[in-house]
Amino acid sequence: QKEVEQNSGPLSVPEGAIASLNCTYSDRGSQSFFWYRQYSGKSPELIMFIYSNGDKEDGRFTAQLNKASQYVSLLIRDSQPSDSATYLCAVTGANSKLTFGKGITLSVRP
Amino acid sequence: NAGVTQTPKFRILKIGQSMTLQCTQDMNHNYMYWYRQDPGMGLKLIYYSVGAGITDKGEVPNGYNVSRSTTEDFPLRLELAAPSQTSVYFCASNKQAWDTEAFFGQGTRLTVV
Numbered sequence: 519q520k521e522v523e524q525n526s527g528p529l530s531v532p533e534g535a536i537a538s539l540n541c542t543y544s545d546r547g548s549q550s551f552f553w554y555r556q557y558s559g560k561s562p563e564l565i566m567f568i569y570s571n572g573d574k575e576d577g578r579f580t581a582q583l584n585k586a587s588q589y590v591s592l593l594i595r596d597s598q599p600s601d602s603a604t605y606l607c608a609v610t611g612a613n614s615k616l617t618f619g620k621g622i623t624l625s626v627r628p
Numbered sequence: 629n630a631g632v633t634q635t636p637k638f639r640i641l642k643i644g645q646s647m648t649l650q651c652t653q654d655m656n657h658n659y660m661y662w663y664r665q666d667p668g669m670g671l672k673l674i675y676y677s678v679g680a681g682i683t684d685k686g687e688v689p690n691g692y693n694v695s696r697s698t699t700e701d702f703p704l705r706l707e708l709a710a711p712s713q714t715s716v717y718f719c720a721s722n723k724q725a726w727d728t729e730a731f732f733g734q735g736t737r738l739t740v741v
Contacts, residue, residue, distance in 0.1 A: 521687075524670075552730075561718060561732035562671070606670055608730075614678050615686065616661055616720070616730055620670035 521545060522609050527622035537594040537624055541607030544588065551583055551590045552608040556621070562606055566592060597626045630654050634719050634733035641709040641740045649704040649736050651719030659722050660702040661686075661730070662694065664715040671718065677702055709740045 523542050531537045539553075550569050554562035568574045568581040568590065580593040590609075594601055607619040635650045653660065658679050663671035663686075673686030677696040691713060693705040702721075706713060716737050722730040 522670075561734055563732075564729040567729070613684075614659065615673060615676060615684075616659075616722070617673060617687070618663070618671040 521611075521617045522607055522619040524607050524619035524622050528625060529622055530625045530627060531597050532627050533597060533599060535597050535626075537597045537601070537626070539592040539594075539605050539607075539622055539624070541590045541592075541619055542588055543590070543607075543609045545609070545611045546585075546588065547612035548588075548609045549612065550610040551581070552610075552616075553579075553581060553592045554606040554608060554618075556604045556606060558603075594624075597624075599626045599628050602626050632719055632721055632731050632733040634717075634736050636736060637734065638737050639739070641706075641738065643709060643711065643740060645709050646705070646707050647709070647738075649706070649717055649719070649738075651702045651704065651733060652700050653702075653719075653721040653731070654700065655721065655723070655731065656699060657721035657723050657731075658699070659724065659730075660696065661720045662692075662702070662704045663718045663720065664688065664713075665718060665735075666715050674704065674717075706738075711740050714738060714740045 553566040556562040566581040568583045574581045578595045582591045604621040606621040632653045661676040662674040675694040677683045719733040720730045722728045
């Protein structure tokens with residue numbers, strides 16, 4: 519089992535819709551969970567992080583963490599064409615490794 | 629504040645050649661990482677370091693070596709380049725692994741022919 523898995527994409531949503539991105543991880547000792555956005559040809563940039571079970575909201579973004587199910591998700595409300603990018607889930611384990619999933623490409627249709 | 633600086637940005641190597649990818653950060657970060665990203669794929673961890681003098685293997689370390697003699701620098705060495713090492717390489721750093729944002733360099737696009 520891969521350490522960090524993201525559901526296969528690409529994902530296409532119409533402008534204004536909610537985009538739901540999912541991620542599972544295998545290491546129960548994982549401590550921190552991150553969502554990075556990467557535009558084509560660019561470096562990843564952090565958009566959300568979460569450490570505790572539950573929801574964390576920041577503007578149009580909501581991160582959800584369920585440690586019992588080893589599941590973390592990202593919701594993007596009122597999706598905009600500028601949200602079109604690859605979204606990478608990342609997890610920090612007890613050994614301090616920062617491990618990324620393979621990413622999911624989101625396309626927001628005008 | 630320069631952040632994380634990688635050099636070079638682009639490089640073409642012939643099979644069997646060697647090279648060093650440079651990575652420097654000026655944020656006094658303890659943790660540094662090297663990743664590779666193949667087309668349509670996420671970031672695969674090559675090596676990481678939790679401080680000067682300490683390095684550890686990631687998911688795909690074969691064919692690479694690293695050193696961390698100072699807090700600022702974390703070079704990645706490719707020995708005997710192979711076509712399978714054609715990729716985009718990213719260096720990243722953060723203050724602490726578990727609760728802070730990792731900052732990335734601009735990437736190095738390497739082609740081995």
